[in-house]
Amino acid sequence: MTLLRIDSSILGEASASRRIGADLVAALARVNPGLDTVYRDLASAPPAHLDGAVLQAVRSDITQLNDTQRAERTYNDTLVDEFLAADIVVIGAPMYNFSIPTQLKAWLDRLAVPGKTFRYTEAGPEGLAGGKTVYIVSSRGGKLAGSAAETAMDHQESYLKTMLGFFGITDVRIVRAEGLAMGETARTEGLAAAASEIVKIGGRKAA
Numbered sequence: 060m061t062l063l064r065i066d067s068s069i070l071g072e073a074s075a076s077r078r079i080g081a082d083l084v085a086a087l088a089r090v091n092p093g094l095d096t097v098y099r100d101l102a103s104a105p106p107a108h109l110d111g112a113v114l115q116a117v118r119s120d121i122t123q124l125n126d127t128q129r130a131e132r133t134y135n136d137t138l139v140d141e142f143l144a145a146d147i148v149v150i151g152a153p154m155y156n157f158s159i160p161t162q163l164k165a166w167l168d169r170l171a172v173p174g175k176t177f178r179y180t181e182a183g184p185e186g187l188a189g190g191k192t193v194y195i196v197s198s199r200g201g202k203l204a205g206s207a208a209e210t211a212m213d214h215q216e217s218y219l220k221t222m223l224g225f226f227g228i229t230d231v232r233i234v235r236a237e238g239l240a241m242g243e244t245a246r247t248e249g250l251a252a253a254a255s256e257i258v259k260i261g262g263r264k265a266a
């Protein structure tokens with residue numbers, strides 16, 4: 060069984076999602092003996108943003124590509140293949156400006172390849188990357204998981220769930236630490252909520 064762990068926080072050692080993600084992966088490794096872990100740090104090695112040249116390299120017939128485009132294609136294939144191969148994916152996903160880090164968006168843009176992670180049929184889109192469990196490690200300075208007015212401002216968890224659903228992934232679980240910028244008490248409570256989720260996960264099979 061393979062686990063792909065993604066980090067995207069730009070805050071390095073100070074990052075909450077990185078610490079929580081590491082704890083979550085350790086818990087999953089305890090309940091899934093022999094788990095192989097693949098790690099990708101999108102902040103230290105971000106995929107280039109999707110522009111016209113990248114799109115052409117990713118989607119054109121490979122025989123039409125020059126050497127630079129072939130290298131881009133190989134890199135993109137690596138991202139897609141490691142995502143498709145994973146049984147479990149843990150995505151460290153801080154909320155930045157009500158959405159996700161630009162590096163995480165760039166990664167998702169690279170995964171959205173027709174014929175690999177989705178396709179369109181006469182009945183509409185069909186996800187091709189199902190059968191895996193995805194954990195979203197959601198860290199937030201504020202609290203947005205309460206009222207309808209709060210959740211309307213969430214373009215982080217909701218966006219990730221939409222993209223993962225588009226890829227055919229129905230088993231999406233959230234480990235959330237929120238209120239982290241709202242004073243010591245709220246921060247402690249937010250981190251404790253995530254820790255208690257991880258304790259529960261550590262006691263059961265993940266996928």
Ligand SMILES: Cc1cc2nc3c(=O)[nH]c(=O)nc-3n(C[C@H](O)[C@H](O)[C@H](O)COP(=O)(O)O)c2cc1C
Pocket residue numbers: 068069070073074075076077153154155156157158198199200201202239240
């Ligand atoms: C650039 C930036 C933008 C942020 N925007 C938001 C925001 O829109 N809403 C929010 O609740 N918290 C926001 N925060 C607070 C982060 O969500 C919080 O610091 C969280 O711990 C980030 O996760 P990390 O520590 O893993 O990077 C922002 C933080 C940064 C650095």
